[in-house]
Amino acid sequence: MQQTDSFQAMLTAVRAFHAKHRFAELGGEDMVYRVALMAEELGEISACVSKGKPNAELAEECADLLILLLGNAIAADFDLQQAFYDKMEKINQRASRIVEGRVRVSNFHPRGCAAEPDAGANADADADARGRDSHGDDARCNG
Numbered sequence: 309m310q311q312t313d314s315f316q317a318m319l320t321a322v323r324a325f326h327a328k329h330r331f332a333e334l335g336g337e338d339m340v341y342r343v344a345l346m347a348e349e350l351g352e353i354s355a356c357v358s359k360g361k362p363n364a365e366l367a368e369e370c371a372d373l374l375i376l377l378l379g380n381a382i383a384a385d386f387d388l389q390q391a392f393y394d395k396m397e398k399i400n401q402r403a404s405r406i407v408e409g410r411v412r413v414s415n416f417h418p419r420g421c422a423a424e425p426d427a428g429a430n431a432d433a434d435a436d437a438r439g440r441d442s443h444g445d446d447a448r449c450n451g
Contacts, residue, residue, distance in 0.1 A: 315389050322378040337383035342376060349373040 331337045349372045356366040381388035404413045 318374075319378055319381070319388075322375055323382055325375075326379060326382055331379070331383070337379070339380070339384060342380055342383060346373060346376050349376060 326332065326336065329336060335341060349369060352369045353366065353373065355361070356369055378388065381391075399413055402413050402415075404411050406412070
C-alpha cells in the first residue's frame with residue numbers, strides 16, 4: 309500500500325477497506341460491535357506492553373486500533389480530524405496533576421479526589437485535618 313503522510317489518505321484507505329468488505333451493509337459499522345473490537349485491540353496492546361513484546365508488535369496493535377478509530381468516524385459520520393484538534397485545544401488549557409506518582413491531564417478524578425478545589429478562607433488552615441492539600445484536593449491525588 310502506498311504511504312502518504314496525511315490524515316485524509318489514511319481515512320481514504322479505511323473507507324476503501326470498508327467498501328471492499330461491505331461494512332455498511334454487513335454490520336461492520338455497528339458502533340456497539342466496533343466498541344467490542346476496540347476493547348479487543350486494547351487487550352492486545354496491553355498484552356504487548358505487559359509481556360514485553362517487541363515494539364513492532366505493539367505498533368501493529370496500535371495501528372489496528374487507529375484503523376478502528378478512523379472507521380468509527382466513517383461509521384458514525386463525524387470529522388475525527390476536527391475532533392482531534394478541538395480536543396487538543398481543550399486539553400492544552402488544563403493544568404497537569406500528579407496522581408499516584410504519574411502526570412495526569414484530564415478531568416478524571418480518582419475515587420475520593422475532589423472534582424473542584426475547595427474555596428474559602430479556611431482552606432489552608434484545615435487541609436491537613438481533612439486529609440486534603442491546601443487546594444482542597446485529596447492528598448493522594450497529588451502524589
